[in-house]
Amino acid sequence: MKSFYITTAIDYVNGSPHLGHAYEKVLTDVIARFRRQMGDCVHFLTGVDEHGQKVQQSAKKKGIAPQQFADEVSAEFRALLPKLNISNDDFIRTTEERHKKVVRQVLQQLFDKGEIYKAEYKGFYSTRQEQFLQEKDRLPDGKWPEIFGEVTEIVESNYFFKLKQYQDWLVEFLTKNEDFIFPRYRQKQVLEFLKEPLNDLCISRPRERLEWGISLPFDDGYVTYVWFDALLNYYSAVADKPGVWPAAYHVIGKDILLPPHAVYWPIMLKAAGIPLPGGIIAHGWWMTAGAKMSKSTGNALNPLDLVTEFGADAFRYFLIREMNVGQDSDFTREQFLVRYNSELANNFGNLVNRTLNMTNRFAAGIVPAAEVVEDAERELHTLWEATRAEVLPLCEGFQFHAALEKTMFFITATNAYIEKRAPWKLGKSAEAHDLALLRTSIATMAEALRLGNALLTAVMPDAVAKINAVLGYTPGATWSEELVWGARITGSKVAESLVLFPRPAPPEKPPVAPKK
Numbered sequence: 001m002k003s004f005y006i007t008t009a010i011d012y013v014n015g016s017p018h019l020g021h022a023y024e025k026v027l028t029d030v031i032a033r034f035r036r037q038m039g040d041c042v043h044f045l046t047g048v049d050e051h052g053q054k055v056q057q058s059a060k061k062k063g064i065a066p067q068q069f070a071d072e073v074s075a076e077f078r079a080l081l082p083k084l085n086i087s088n089d090d091f092i093r094t095t096e097e098r099h100k101k102v103v104r105q106v107l108q109q110l111f112d113k114g115e116i117y118k119a120e121y122k123g124f125y126s127t128r129q130e131q132f133l134q135e136k137d138r139l140p141d142g143k144w145p146e147i148f149g150e151v152t153e154i155v156e157s158n159y160f161f162k163l164k165q166y167q168d169w170l171v172e173f174l175t176k177n178e179d180f181i182f183p184r185y186r187q188k189q190v191l192e193f194l195k196e197p198l199n200d201l202c203i204s205r206p207r208e209r210l211e212w213g214i215s216l217p218f219d220d221g222y223v224t225y226v227w228f229d230a231l232l233n234y235y236s237a238v239a240d241k242p243g244v245w246p247a248a249y250h251v252i253g254k255d256i257l258l259p260p261h262a263v264y265w266p267i268m269l270k271a272a273g274i275p276l277p278g279g280i281i282a283h284g285w286w287m288t289a290g291a292k293m294s295k296s297t298g299n300a301l302n303p304l305d306l307v308t309e310f311g312a313d314a315f316r317y318f319l320i321r322e323m324n325v326g327q328d329s330d331f332t333r334e335q336f337l338v339r340y341n342s343e344l345a346n347n348f349g350n351l352v353n354r355t356l357n358m359t360n361r362f363a364a365g366i367v368p369a370a371e372v373v374e375d376a377e378r379e380l381h382t383l384w385e386a387t388r389a390e391v392l393p394l395c396e397g398f399q400f401h402a403a404l405e406k407t408m409f410f411i412t413a414t415n416a417y418i419e420k421r422a423p424w425k426l427g428k429s430a431e432a433h434d435l436a437l438l439r440t441s442i443a444t445m446a447e448a449l450r451l452g453n454a455l456l457t458a459v460m461p462d463a464v465a466k467i468n469a470v471l472g473y474t475p476g477a478t479w480s481e482e483l484v485w486g487a488r489i490t491g492s493k494v495a496e497s498l499v500l501f502p503r504p505a506p507p508e509k510p511p512v513a514p515k516k
């Protein structure tokens, strides 16, 4: 079995999870489940980023210790995972000993190799915000914004990682591996960025300014600052699991691609002699009315509200169907309802109900065998072959929105096939051919439903399992044989009914006047 290790970014624990965080978990979960269907041995990691100034400050405000604060918020992030039906194998917290140990080992190794040095850093410092400022933080008139309070120029000694000396190597690596970053145009942006000279990376903060971090193994007066700590989680989580590293992919948002994941991370690994991951998938943002959804702007949606109202499957379906991985998408409830009603309830749910209903009404609940193959059946078979042939490469290339579109097209065609055959009419006939067609139509819709359903396994695992259960069908663990049109459920006893996507409360819109 091919090993396939996949990770999400680890979330900061200074606020509650929102839809953007949920999306990243769902997207990664869909990739993980898809690879499992393809027969890979998947290891899926997610987790939380617990150190740093913001957590230290938020804890102080609440009058509790940073660890207690991190414990509370981390628990909230963790609790979201089962609610979204995320199939992660591991959950890492950067305050865990297994992580801290590896961070210290890597730092020590790089220090011993001469890749880390101490130097003086001069800059403008805001005591109120406890941070160094950059030129871009100034107002147009050159003054510092009010929120920074008094700003003074200070000199501070810190540790630096020799990033600069790896710049040519990174450019060469990315030029040779043009699919390292998905989507490809992002890789081009990284190469553009690398046309400017890199600076070495400051990796520490003096303990008196930041206490909440991992102390440097070679100087106790300092703690590791942000990225050197956070990025190493991908490696520390599996350092004691042979055969898992390197990761196949890191799934992250586009805001943390440049420079952390596209520049710091490959160089850190190269310098430490650790193999590089297979690639990085940079997804876009969920927006509200054109602005990035985030805790700081206060426009963030709580994913749990939608899950409670519509169920995890519908929520997952919407996120994956709506977002073209890499691009941004606006979240609106109206659009959610449109997809829910037209694609899930009216199209997919309808096929499930018709299949159960017809099988019970005309075949005593037992899926019959197909007896005749005419144009209508041939057309649906051909469409299935085309759908399967298109959907798998689309999933392999992370084009899940298009894969779902094709799958739904097949479901729509199956509903159209039922309309065409009209079993309710055939059932009234006494002609032998009509009755053979009736049995064939039931066999065909049931097999088409089994197949279309199989293609939805990674996105709507619960609904898929429920449908298989009502069809009396136990699927194989992978897709090696599942996706072949056959007679896999002939003779199967189906259930009476299944309510999958109940109608939500009607939207608050004035009723449209009926046409005269």
Ligand code: MSP
Residues within 6 Å of the ligand: 008, 009, 010, 011, 012, 019, 020, 021, 023, 024, 049, 230, 231, 232, 233, 251, 252, 253, 254, 255, 256, 284, 285, 286, 287, 292, 293, 294
């Ligand atoms: N802790 C760092 C990541 C360290 S990875 C070694 C961080 N945390 S975060 O909580 O701010 O963001 C976590 C992930 O959520 C990031 O990949 C980020 O891009 C993603 N999202 C946050 N808001 C988002 C949207 N509005 N939409 C989609 N994803 C976005 O960055």
